[in-house]
Amino acid sequence: MAPSSDALSPDAKRRHLVKHLGPEAVILSGDAMAPYLAEWRGRFPGRALAVLCPADTRAVSRAVACCADLGLAIVPQSGNTGLVGGGSPQDDADQVVLSLERMDRVRAIDPENNTLTVEAGCRLVDVQRAARDADRLFPLSLPSEAQCRIGGNLGSNAGGTNVLRYGNTRELALGLEVVLADGQVWSGLTGLRKDNSGLDLRDLFIGSEGTLGIITAAVFRLYPLPRDVQTALVAVPDPARAIALLRRLQADSGDTVTACELMNTLALELGRQQAGAAAGGIPDTAPWYLLVELASPNPHAGLREVLAHSLAEAQAAGEVNKSVVAVDPDQRQQLWSIREGIPGGQSQAGASIKHDISLPISRLPDFLAQAAERVRAEDPRVRLCTFGHVGDGNLHFNLSQPEGMARDAFLAQWTRYNDLIHDLVTGMGGSIAAEHGVGLLKAEALRRHKDPVELDLMRRIKQALDPENRLNPGKLIPGDEL
Amino acid sequence: MAPSSDALSPDAKRRHLVKHLGPEAVILSGDAMAPYLAEWRGRFPGRALAVLCPADTRAVSRAVACCADLGLAIVPQSGNTGLVGGGSPQDDADQVVLSLERMDRVRAIDPENNTLTVEAGCRLVDVQRAARDADRLFPLSLPSEAQCRIGGNLGSNAGGTNVLRYGNTRELALGLEVVLADGQVWSGLTGLRKDNSGLDLRDLFIGSEGTLGIITAAVFRLYPLPRDVQTALVAVPDPARAIALLRRLQADSGDTVTACELMNTLALELGRQQAGAAAGGIPDTAPWYLLVELASPNPHAGLREVLAHSLAEAQAAGEVNKSVVAVDPDQRQQLWSIREGIPGGQSQAGASIKHDISLPISRLPDFLAQAAERVRAEDPRVRLCTFGHVGDGNLHFNLSQPEGMARDAFLAQWTRYNDLIHDLVTGMGGSIAAEHGVGLLKAEALRRHKDPVELDLMRRIKQALDPENRLNPGKLIPGDEL
Numbered sequence: 001m002a003p004s005s006d007a008l009s010p011d012a013k014r015r016h017l018v019k020h021l022g023p024e025a026v027i028l029s030g031d032a033m034a035p036y037l038a039e040w041r042g043r044f045p046g047r048a049l050a051v052l053c054p055a056d057t058r059a060v061s062r063a064v065a066c067c068a069d070l071g072l073a074i075v076p077q078s079g080n081t082g083l084v085g086g087g088s089p090q091d092d093a094d095q096v097v098l099s100l101e102r103m104d105r106v107r108a109i110d111p112e113n114n115t116l117t118v119e120a121g122c123r124l125v126d127v128q129r130a131a132r133d134a135d136r137l138f139p140l141s142l143p144s145e146a147q148c149r150i151g152g153n154l155g156s157n158a159g160g161t162n163v164l165r166y167g168n169t170r171e172l173a174l175g176l177e178v179v180l181a182d183g184q185v186w187s188g189l190t191g192l193r194k195d196n197s198g199l200d201l202r203d204l205f206i207g208s209e210g211t212l213g214i215i216t217a218a219v220f221r222l223y224p225l226p227r228d229v230q231t232a233l234v235a236v237p238d239p240a241r242a243i244a245l246l247r248r249l250q251a252d253s254g255d256t257v258t259a260c261e262l263m264n265t266l267a268l269e270l271g272r273q274q275a276g277a278a279a280g281g282i283p284d285t286a287p288w289y290l291l292v293e294l295a296s297p298n299p300h301a302g303l304r305e306v307l308a309h310s311l312a313e314a315q316a317a318g319e320v321n322k323s324v325v326a327v328d329p330d331q332r333q334q335l336w337s338i339r340e341g342i343p344g345g346q347s348q349a350g351a352s353i354k355h356d357i358s359l360p361i362s363r364l365p366d367f368l369a370q371a372a373e374r375v376r377a378e379d380p381r382v383r384l385c386t387f388g389h390v391g392d393g394n395l396h397f398n399l400s401q402p403e404g405m406a407r408d409a410f411l412a413q414w415t416r417y418n419d420l421i422h423d424l425v426t427g428m429g430g431s432i433a434a435e436h437g438v439g440l441l442k443a444e445a446l447r448r449h450k451d452p453v454e455l456d457l458m459r460r461i462k463q464a465l466d467p468e469n470r471l472n473p474g475k476l477i478p479g480d481e482l
Numbered sequence: 483m484a485p486s487s488d489a490l491s492p493d494a495k496r497r498h499l500v501k502h503l504g505p506e507a508v509i510l511s512g513d514a515m516a517p518y519l520a521e522w523r524g525r526f527p528g529r530a531l532a533v534l535c536p537a538d539t540r541a542v543s544r545a546v547a548c549c550a551d552l553g554l555a556i557v558p559q560s561g562n563t564g565l566v567g568g569g570s571p572q573d574d575a576d577q578v579v580l581s582l583e584r585m586d587r588v589r590a591i592d593p594e595n596n597t598l599t600v601e602a603g604c605r606l607v608d609v610q611r612a613a614r615d616a617d618r619l620f621p622l623s624l625p626s627e628a629q630c631r632i633g634g635n636l637g638s639n640a641g642g643t644n645v646l647r648y649g650n651t652r653e654l655a656l657g658l659e660v661v662l663a664d665g666q667v668w669s670g671l672t673g674l675r676k677d678n679s680g681l682d683l684r685d686l687f688i689g690s691e692g693t694l695g696i697i698t699a700a701v702f703r704l705y706p707l708p709r710d711v712q713t714a715l716v717a718v719p720d721p722a723r724a725i726a727l728l729r730r731l732q733a734d735s736g737d738t739v740t741a742c743e744l745m746n747t748l749a750l751e752l753g754r755q756q757a758g759a760a761a762g763g764i765p766d767t768a769p770w771y772l773l774v775e776l777a778s779p780n781p782h783a784g785l786r787e788v789l790a791h792s793l794a795e796a797q798a799a800g801e802v803n804k805s806v807v808a809v810d811p812d813q814r815q816q817l818w819s820i821r822e823g824i825p826g827g828q829s830q831a832g833a834s835i836k837h838d839i840s841l842p843i844s845r846l847p848d849f850l851a852q853a854a855e856r857v858r859a860e861d862p863r864v865r866l867c868t869f870g871h872v873g874d875g876n877l878h879f880n881l882s883q884p885e886g887m888a889r890d891a892f893l894a895q896w897t898r899y900n901d902l903i904h905d906l907v908t909g910m911g912g913s914i915a916a917e918h919g920v921g922l923l924k925a926e927a928l929r930r931h932k933d934p935v936e937l938d939l940m941r942r943i944k945q946a947l948d949p950e951n952r953l954n955p956g957k958l959i960p961g962d963e964l
Binding site for chain 2: 170193198200223301306434435461
């Protein structure tokens with residue numbers, strides 16, 4: 001029988017959890033709980049009654065039912081590497097963290113169907129490895145891939161560097177297994193490419209940040225392994241010509257461009273410093289840089305020649321100042337290390353006010369010009385560190401602490417700069433949460449920037465699937481009405 | 483003020499509609515209504531109080547609000563070419579058809595963002611043409627493309643022949659405009675590739691067959707136009723080797739296979755007869771055939787050589803009996819006319835009991851063997867006409883009326899054969915509604931084949947978005963509980 005939750009002390013609730021879920025699935029000590037209560041940057045610290053670590057789907061189901069009995073809310077968490085606090089419990093003794101890290105099995109792989117089935121606690125790098133071991137590509141790739149776990153990638157619909165060719169996490173997923181707010185299990189682990197036998201529940205749970213259900217496993221698409229990969233770092237005069245170059249490369253190479261990363265001078269410099277990477281023959285005096293990668297499963301695709309030829313024609317057309325094509329995997333890795341070094345380099349250079357935004361690609365040049373002007377008008381000392389997945393219209397438009405300004409004084413302007421940039425983005429038909437999600441960080445900003453009709457639809461769906469608001473309350477969906 | 487709907491006669495309701503929506507937006511005469519009340523094959527005949535033809539989104543919103551006042555249910559319809567009765571009104575005087583055919587504008591095209599914005603009543607062929615005029619490809623392609631309209635393609639998440647490379651309608655759509663059950667408009671016409679600023683409402687409305695809202699416009703992805711297209715008809719020994727050939731071609735050609743259509747001997751014969759197509763050098767004695775197409779935006783992709791080389795190696799490996807590569811666009815069209823002629827050829831050959839099913843690709847050979855055996859055990863005279871998009875795991879597994887058996891006697895076995903095949907499909911992890919949808923035809927079959935937890939989720943979402951069950955009642959979501 002369910003105890004009356006109001007009547008129970010926190011300790012009694014903890015004992016109830018241990019009794020029903022087993023001691024191996026319940027973490028109670030402060031030291032052991034600590035890593036689950038804060039994220040790696042120390043932001044969004046919280047507390048929780050307990051951390052639950054179920055080992056399989058049935059145990060997740062039991063844990064959810066048990067929490068319902070006890071009136072506890074649940075914060076699902078997998079790798080705890082997110083950037084918006086989506087996996088952080090809030091300051092509330094009536095929340096538990098439900099960690100999926102013990103559910104880390106690759107359940108099945110079907111190379112002939114080009115699919116694999118993995119549990120939510122599987123590290124992204126292990127999913128990639130399982131695919132590669134079957135001579136297949138799992139294309140999702142992120143800077144945190146060694147730490148993040150696939151459940152979080154699903155919950156946040158993670159993007160990364162290969163979206164241009166393969167899509168976001170949503171486009172890679174075919175089926176899901178989800179534990180619902182009442183503990184029931186939806187077994188939607190289909191490996192089908194076509195299925196119109198109902199409403200699309202899969203895509204509703206993906207990107208819902210654990211607010212509608214707890215994803216415990218997924219079936220993903222796999223692709224042929226690339227066997228011809230070519231990478232170039234290109235200095236370009238401006239963003240408009242960077243986009244023109246992307247379109248040229250897509251057409252010339254038969255749509256094999258898998259990555260197209262834009263960086264401004266400061267981003268390149270910080271990335272280089274962080275990576276300790278050599279200049280690689282590229283002058284650091286251009287205003288913008290593009291890191292492009294072409295890949296084909298056909299080892300005889302001749303992408304090196306295509307890339308060299310295309311870049312030469314682009315240079316003749318004024319789209320390119322200078323370019324270097326990696327001659328071997330080492331140089332390729334060196335070029336990527338510059339891009340991957342940017343976030344770390346930024347941290348070294350002081351505090352940042354960040355914007356993870358997206359726009360129609362056609363609006364990017366105009367946005368970059370207007371946004372720079374707005375920031376300059378506020379404070380000409382603020383340095384822009386701009387980089388991102390330009391082929392997806394997704395920019396990390398980050399403001400770096402001016403030299404000489406105190407860290408706290410700069411960060412105190414977070415909301416003001418956010419509003420400034422987000423208003424511009426919204427006015428241009430863009431998104432204020434492109435790939436990192438909403439979580440705690442932007443839940444309130446949605447009130448300002450989202451169509452009220454859409455917010456109302458979100459609340460109605462939340463109400464339908466989690467009427468008691470037990471799943472990750474306060475995340476993604478704004479409103480105390482919930 | 484809203485009149486009390488119970489107090490009004492049907493004629494009074496009609497007058498109310500005309501008064502509030504304008505005479506040009508309300509069709510009342512039997513002759514003028516007839517084309518909207520039956521579909522092209524004469525199945526699912528129904529009646530309706532009126533047919534509404536709003537000319538823009540605001541008029542749709544007014545129409546929906548007006549119907550709510552009058553207690554009328556709404557059957558959204560665009561091209562009325564569907565195969566499952568999703569756009570057919572039922573035998574109920576309290577339903578109206580809401581036709582979107584007057585909303586047929588291309589609202590915007592943004593070649594730099596590779597997107598276009600079209601209204602729901604736009605014919606598919608006109609969407610394709612608008613893209614081509616901007617030197618872009620809109621890849622959705624179906625046999626009914628000259629008649630069907632994009633609203634129906636969205637409502638049913640249409641598939642077609644290019645899904646293998648470009649995805650279903652869902653994967654092509656970026657944003658939607660939807661009139662909700664209460665007449666409110668959700669303006670979600672984003673052209674963004676990355677947007678994690680909320681729940682994924684877009685994909686919930688797509689494929690919902692008008693049961694959750696009325697899609698009035700959409701933003702779609704465009705792609706570079708193919709400039710090298712190569713097509714081959716290949717005789718193969720069996721389905722397993724057809725799949726092996728597909729994987730070989732994908733790897734060899736750098737993932738440029740855009741279509742891969744499997745046909746058994748009868749399907750090929752019927753298609754040929756219907757198309758009046760010449761044999762094209764392919765013997766009609768092989769058990770299975772594959773129509774494959776490779777396409778690249780790079781005119782120098784050399785796909786002809788790739789295809790010829792791959793087919794030669796496949797023949798040496800025993801995957802191919804014989805093949806012919808189209809030498810020019812005329813022959814290419816001739817090969818496609820065989821595939822496109824199959825449904826018509828089937829009608830000529832007598833009645834059919836049809837199954838639009840999908841499976842994990844790895845299960846297809848086993849399914850085909852077991853399904854053929856089950857049908858043979860029931861009645862060895864039944865002829866199998868099997869064809870479909872094998873690269874998507876989607877088959878049209880159709881049973882043709884035995885020679886000598888009466889049409890009605892054969893069709894009387896529809897449900898028995900459906901259950902036989904659908905049970906097998908479900909047991910193998912497949913779908914009983916792959917690309918044509920559920921509509922009226924399969925709504926009840928879902929009760930038998932769908933996880934009750936999933937059905938319950940569908941009902942809860944329907945209840946949240948259309949609490950009075952006014953939008954396309956009886957379609958897609960089984961249950962009089964609604």
